[in-house]
Amino acid sequence: MEEKWEHPQDTEVLGALDLGGASTQITFQPGVPVEDRNTSVFFRLYGTNYSLYSHSYLCYGQSQALKMLLAALHQASSSAQISHPCYPQGYQENLTVAELYDSPCVRAPSSASPGLVLRVTGTGDPAACGTAVQRLFNFSCGAQWPCGFNGVYQPPVRGQFLAFSGFYHSLHFLNLTGGQSLSLVNATIWQICNSSWEQVQELFPTASRTQLRDACTASSYTLTLLLQGYKFNYTTWPNIHFVQQVANVDVGWTLGCMLNLTNIIPSEPLTAVTELPRNIWIAATVLLAIMLILSFCLLTAMCYQRNSSGYEQL
Numbered sequence: 001m002e003e004k005w006e007h008p009q010d011t012e013v014l015g016a017l018d019l020g021g022a023s024t025q026i027t028f029q030p031g032v033p034v035e036d037r038n039t040s041v042f043f044r045l046y047g048t049n050y051s052l053y054s055h056s057y058l059c060y061g062q063s064q065a066l067k068m069l070l071a072a073l074h075q076a077s078s079s080a081q082i083s084h085p086c087y088p089q090g091y092q093e094n095l096t097v098a099e100l101y102d103s104p105c106v107r108a109p110s111s112a113s114p115g116l117v118l119r120v121t122g123t124g125d126p127a128a129c130g131t132a133v134q135r136l137f138n139f140s141c142g143a144q145w146p147c148g149f150n151g152v153y154q155p156p157v158r159g160q161f162l163a164f165s166g167f168y169h170s171l172h173f174l175n176l177t178g179g180q181s182l183s184l185v186n187a188t189i190w191q192i193c194n195s196s197w198e199q200v201q202e203l204f205p206t207a208s209r210t211q212l213r214d215a216c217t218a219s220s221y222t223l224t225l226l227l228q229g230y231k232f233n234y235t236t237w238p239n240i241h242f243v244q245q246v247a248n249v250d251v252g253w254t255l256g257c258m259l260n261l262t263n264i265i266p267s268e269p270l271t272a273v274t275e276l277p278r279n280i281w282i283a284a285t286v287l288l289a290i291m292l293i294l295s296f297c298l299l300t301a302m303c304y305q306r307n308s309s310g311y312e313q314l
């Protein structure tokens, strides 16, 4: 770095995968020009220009996706009893219609009365869970080919990626953030989704009730989003590095935002100074020079006067 914030020319640009509570983002440097202007980003960081692909899917963050799944299961059941295939078998909870439909990502059916209490029962069924999670997405590309999901254009993923926030937390809980193979990840998620409420409590005695309830749903959602959503596969899976920190700093959208903003700070005042018209710049310099010369003359004259009046007194 030679004590300068410069981008070494031969280093690889890492992609970023962020799974927040409300939305998920993918950003990377594609191998082809970005065909859709809505998803192309030109970005200048410490003197280097980058042309990137980036898209944010609203409502596909972890919390909202899990809510969409529950709402879809409720609407499919058409009663106050909801069978949840991703919750552990034997798990039960009550929630009201108002609590379920409290976000813009889920639209309440007109027939649902807000005060109605819904009873959710886990069935711990990995195959049905996988199917229910996949139904949250529309995988057909339509005119936008190649695509991610919901008809959003996305070039094929390329290079190494850092996956953080919800991607990290959902897999870290199952000890799957250490470079495990995709087969092992699949098998572990299948196993947790096949477990009963008693079994998950025994497996993770210190975990909270919510963590235990959501372990299967969150990890299944993460895997579906990465494989079918963002189109990673067996070959590109090892290129995803699940991280919470890089060089002892928490990674997330706030760090990226800060880096982007701090890079802008020095360039703005400089632009303002160099954009002064040339003739005004010359006039100001000449005026300053004249004032300096006049001040010097005045000071000399005052000193001379004081000295000569002193001699007269003597």
Ligand SMILES: Nc1ncnc2c1ncn2[C@@H]1O[C@H](COP(=O)(O)OP(=O)(O)O)[C@@H](O)[C@H]1O
Pocket: 019, 020, 021, 022, 023, 061, 062, 063, 165, 166, 167, 169, 170, 252
């Ligand atoms: N320490 C944690 N342990 C387990 N899950 C977490 C932890 N922190 C965040 N999560 C989960 O990861 C998801 C994203 O969290 P976060 O990055 O804080 O969201 P946002 O970007 O919206 O602020 C949330 O759904 C949350 O449940």
